[in-house]
Structure formats: C-alpha cells, structure tokens
Amino acid sequence: MTMSTTAASLQSLTFDNRFVGELPADPQSENYRRQVTGACYSRVKPTSVAEPRLVSCSFEAAGLIDLTAEECTTELFAQIFAGNQLLPEMDPYAMCYGGHQFGNWAGQLGDGRAINLGEVINARGQRWILQLKGAGPTPYSRQADGLAVLRSSIREFLCSEAMHHLGIPTTRALSVITTGELVERDMFYDGRIKEEPGAVVCRMSPSFLRFGNYEILAARGETDLLQRLVDYTLRTDFPHLGGAGAQAYIDWFHQVCRTTAQLIVHWMRVGFVHGVMNTDNMSILGLTIDYGPYGWLEGYQSDWTPNTTDAHGRRYSYANQPQMGQWNLVQLANAIYPLIKDVKPLQEALSEYNRLFLDGWNDMMAAKIGLDSFVPHTDDRLIGELVDILQLTETDMTIFFRKLAEVDAESVSEAQEKVPAVLLEAYYSPEETSGDYCQRFFAWLRDYRLRLQSAGESEKRRRERMNGVNPKYVLRNYLAQMAIDKAEEGDNQLVGELLDLLKNPYDEQPDRQHFAAKRPEWARNRPGCSTLSCSS
Numbered sequence: 118m119t120m121s122t123t124a125a126s127l128q129s130l131t132f133d134n135r136f137v138g139e140l141p142a143d144p145q146s147e148n149y150r151r152q153v154t155g156a157c158y159s160r161v162k163p164t165s166v167a168e169p170r171l172v173s174c175s176f177e178a179a180g181l182i183d184l185t186a187e188e189c190t191t192e193l194f195a196q197i198f199a200g201n202q203l204l205p206e207m208d209p210y211a212m213c214y215g216g217h218q219f220g221n222w223a224g225q226l227g228d229g230r231a232i233n234l235g236e237v238i239n240a241r242g243q244r245w246i247l248q249l250k251g252a253g254p255t256p257y258s259r260q261a262d263g264l265a266v267l268r269s270s271i272r273e274f275l276c277s278e279a280m281h282h283l284g285i286p287t288t289r290a291l292s293v294i295t296t297g298e299l300v301e302r303d304m305f306y307d308g309r310i311k312e313e314p315g316a317v318v319c320r321m322s323p324s325f326l327r328f329g330n331y332e333i334l335a336a337r338g339e340t341d342l343l344q345r346l347v348d349y350t351l352r353t354d355f356p357h358l359g360g361a362g363a364q365a366y367i368d369w370f371h372q373v374c375r376t377t378a379q380l381i382v383h384w385m386r387v388g389f390v391h392g393v394m395n396t397d398n399m400s401i402l403g404l405t406i407d408y409g410p411y412g413w414l415e416g417y418q419s420d421w422t423p424n425t426t427d428a429h430g431r432r433y434s435y436a437n438q439p440q441m442g443q444w445n446l447v448q449l450a451n452a453i454y455p456l457i458k459d460v461k462p463l464q465e466a467l468s469e470y471n472r473l474f475l476d477g478w479n480d481m482m483a484a485k486i487g488l489d490s491f492v493p494h495t496d497d498r499l500i501g502e503l504v505d506i507l508q509l510t511e512t513d514m515t516i517f518f519r520k521l522a523e524v525d526a527e528s529v530s531e532a533q534e535k536v537p538a539v540l541l542e543a544y545y546s547p548e549e550t551s552g553d554y555c556q557r558f559f560a561w562l563r564d565y566r567l568r569l570q571s572a573g574e575s576e577k578r579r580r581e582r583m584n585g586v587n588p589k590y591v592l593r594n595y596l597a598q599m600a601i602d603k604a605e606e607g608d609n610q611l612v613g614e615l616l617d618l619l620k621n622p623y624d625e626q627p628d629r630q631h632f633a634a635k636r637p638e639w640a641r642n643r644p645g646c647s648t649l650s651c652s653s
C-alpha cells in the first residue's frame with residue numbers, strides 16, 4: 118500500500134511549530150511596516166482574497182505532507198493555500214532577516230510577502246514548513262504590497278519542481294492559486310504600470326533560513342539572539358553535528374560551505390542562472406531558493422545573466438555564480454564570527470569551498486562529456502577548450518551536450534568539412550560552423566576520441582553516463598512564458614503539461630520532442646523569455 122492511500126486529510130495534518138515555539142517573537146502584534154529588533158519573526162495573518170482558484174498543484178510535493186491528489190483539488194485546499202482559511206494548528210509568521218544585495222549591506226529585509234503557516238510532520242517524521250508567497254503585507258514589506266503576480270508565481274512553481282526532478286536541492290512548490298484580484302506592476306521600472314492577475318504560491322522546505330537571518334542579528338550586535346538562532350539551527354536541521362559550542366559552529370559552517378559548493382556545481386551543470394544571488398536568497402541548507410529573474414542558458418555564454426537589473430555589472434552571471442557563492446559565505450562567516458572568535462577555521466572552510474567547487478566542476482564536466490573520472494592536465498585542457506568552442510558561435514547548451522552523446526566518437530578520425538550532422542540542431546547560426554570553427558572542433562573531437570579510447574569504455578556506457586547528467590528537457594525561458602501567456606487567458610493546460618514533462622528531464626519522451634527544441638527567434642528579445650526584472 119502506498120503512503121498516499123493512507124494519507125492524512127488536510128484537517129488532520131500534524132503540526133509542530135518549532136520555530137515560533139523556541140525563538141523569540143516580535144512583541145508587537147499589529148501588522149504595520151517597521152524595524153523588528155530582539156526577535157526572529159513577527160506573527161502575521163495572510164490577507165483574504167476574493168476568489169481563490171487552483172492553477173496547478175504538484176502531487177509529488179503534496180505527497181511529502183501525505184496529501185492525496187483528490188485532497189488538492191478541493192475547495193478547502195484552495196481556501197487554505199490562498200490564505201483565506203487557517204487550520205486550527207497553524208500559527209502564521211514572517212521571518213526577520215537582512216541581506217547583502219548586489220554587494221551592499223541592505224539592512225532589514227525579511228519576509229515581505231512570505232508568510233509561514235506552520236511546520237508539518239509527515240508520516241515518516243519529516244518536517245515540512247508550509248509558506249505562502251504573495252499572501253499580503255507583513256511588517257517586513259517596506260514600500261511594497263506583499264503580493265505576487267501570476268507570471269512570477271508560475272515561474273517559481275514550475276522551476277522549483279523542475280529543479281527537484283533534475284536532482285538539484287531546492288525548496289518545493291505545492292500549489293499556485295490565483296486570487297481573483299489584480300495587482301499593479303511596473304515590469305521594467307519604466308513607468309508603464311500594468312494590472313496583472315494576482316497569485317499565491319505555497320512553498321515547502323525543511324527550513325527557510327537564509328544567510329541573512331544570521332547577518333541581521335550580527336549587524337545589530339544581538340549576539341545572544343544570534344547564538345540562540347544558530348543553536349536552534351543546529352538542533353533542528355543539523356542534529357548530526359551534535360550540539361552547540363565553537364567547534365559545532367565551525368563544523369556547521371564547513372557543512373554550509375560544502376552544500377553551497379555542491380549546489381552551484383549542479384546549477385552550472387544544467388545551465389541555471391539564479392539571477393539574484395543576494396545573501397537573503399542563500400539557503401542555510403544549500404537549497405535553491407527564491408526563484409525570481411532566473412534563467413536557463415540557451416546559447417552557452419559565460420557572462421549571460423537573465424536579470425535586467427544586473428545587465429550592467431553582470432555580478433550574478435552564469436560564470437560568476439561560484440565566486441558569488443563564496444562571497445556570500447564570507448558574509449555568513451563574518452556574521453557568525455562573534456560566536457567563534459577565531460578567523461582561521463572560517464578561512465579554512467572558505468578555502469575548502471574553493472577546492473570542493475573546483476573538484477566538483479571538474480568531475481561534473483568530465484561526466485557531461487561521458488568520462489568516468491577527471492584526469493588532471495589532460496582533462497583540464499579538453500574541458501577548457503570545449504567551453505571556449507561553445508562560445509565561438511551561439512550554441513544551445515542543453516541540446517549540444519545531449520547530442521554530443523549521439524556523435525559516434527569512434528568514427529572521428531580526421532577533420533571533415535562539416536560538423537557532425539547530429540549536432541547541427543544545437544546551433545543558432547549553423548552557417549557559422551564551417552571553416553575555422555569546424556577545424557577547431559574536429560581537433561577537439563580527435564582529442565576527445567583519444568581520451569575515450571584510453572579510458573577503454575563502451576560507447577553505450579558513455580552515452581548512458583552523459584544522458585544521466587545532461588538533461589534533455591529544462592524549463593526554457595520561452596516555455597515558461599508560453600505557459601504564462603495561456604494561464605493569463607485562463608487556460609492552465611500548458612502549466613500542467615510542463616510540470617509533467619519536467620518530472621522526467623533525462624528521459625527522451627518521444628511525444629514531447631518539441632519541448633526540447635532550441636529557443637525560437639520570436640523569443641530572442643521578448644521580455645520574460647530573454648530578459649527579466651525583479652518586478653514580480
């Protein structure tokens with residue numbers, strides 16, 4: 118019998134609201150915008166909305182809290198996860214955190230439009246915090262409205278689930294629900310205000326703590342509270358580290374460095390660019406969190422960023438992500454220093470991050486080209502040259518690696534006039550692949566063949582390895598936009614279809630090949646497909 122047939126109903130979910138139970142609350146209970154000191158959160162209720170309507174639900178995410186598919190399509194579900202109704206054991210709150218935004222300390226930020234409903238313990242004893250995003254203002258909303266629009270909510274919903282199925286640590290998404298209300302947005306900050314449909318996403322995570330939760334306490338000199346929060350984190354999310362005290366804090370920081378390095382290796386593997394790697398968007402569990410103006414590399418280009426706000430500095434571009442991960446970890450190290458009072462172990466962990474990232478990158482890139490392990494010197498060159506070649510002409514990253522598996526490596530012995538036919542699909546301007554490009558590419562293919570021969574593995578094994586790490590289907594920027602366009606007209610079918618497609622990103626799915634096609638020309642410069650802002 119599967120878990121879902123014995124599922125608890127919504128009414129009988131088990132809550133254990135540990136965060137609010139063990140950490141100090143803001144004593145002020147009214148919901149107005151303010152600086153909140155001496156506390157980790159403020160109690161706040163979601164704002165009711167006119168007409169909740171389910172757009173889509175992830176049944177896999179629902180299964181994590183033992184809810185059946187039937188339960189997710191009930192009226193009660195829509196009422197709860199739009200913020201209109203609370204279950205008796207829910208105790209909603211917004212968290213206080215700060216953050217470094219684009220390299221500068223920004224002071225208090227906090228859950229400006231996120232409200233945690235409570236912590237569910239599932240039948241396997243796992244903890245899942247339920248969090249609504251876009252359910253109205255909180256004390257941390259600053260100048261903004263606390264709301265979210267359908268377009269960004271669909272993007273967050275689909276990408277969270279897609280990342281999970283790619284095998285990448287992430288917060289999950291249970292549902293996206295329209296509110297029946299309109300929300301004003303100035304999408305490109307140019308004064309063209311539009312009314313857009315409002316929506317609420319329910320996110321799920323074992324913890325929503327961010328680097329910024331610790332930074333705000335350190336910045337305010339609230340060292341006792343900082344220690345309480347760190348002790349809480351260790352007890353709740355890192356129990357294997359065995360307690361508190363300076364050594365446990367150091368071990369914890371090491372682990373955060375490790376999981377962050379692993380996370381960014383994964384992002385690089387699939388061509389994901391987060392877009393806003395501020396310290397308030399860095400999960401203490403090393404999860405991908407806060408899907409805003411993210412994007413997927415289509416043409417492989419190291420300095421690509423989807424975020425228009427970052428178009429000038431390119432701080433959060435694809436190739437900068439590893440370095441920015443470390444920069445953010447330095448901020449976390451500074452924040453927890455008062456509990457450790459010794460720089461050296463923190464520096465060691467930061468160096469370990471570099472080492473781990475580099476080793477992770479090498480192994481990951483080796484696997485992407487089908488090698489069973491990375492051999493220094495030879496493989497450095499092989500991988501480096503490939504990364505350079507990918508940028509000589511606009512080359513679709515996802516298609517290229519998938520198709521490279523189909524190239525018959527054994528038959529590549531001498532240079533030909535044209536790149537292998539199976540690869541042509543990957544190029545946005547195939548006419549640019551003759552001449553010098555072709556020569557350089559064949560030189561690379563020859564080295565590649567020699568390397569494969571020295572490894573002595575079968576072509577079959579090489580292909581399997583490649584297809585296990587190189588997804589066929591990712592949430593291409595234009596696919597998400599097409600689903601949004603339809604949903605804004607009231608047709609949610611494509612949202613559901615993409616959710617389903619992206620459950621098996623490494624499988625061929627013969628009926629759905631069109632979702633693996635390279636970006637069509639109409640999407641090249643269309644907002645939402647190539648450029649995104651933080652307005653959401």
Ligand code: AMP
Pocket residue numbers: 226227228229230231257258259261262263264265393397398407409651653
């Ligand atoms: P982000 O860039 O989405 O990570 O958000 C940075 C900060 O702004 C966080 O504290 C968010 O909660 C807050 N924020 C973003 N959008 C809104 C909004 N519409 N209403 C209230 N707060 C928001």
Ligand code: MG
Pocket residue numbers: 397398407
């Ligand atoms: Mg954020």
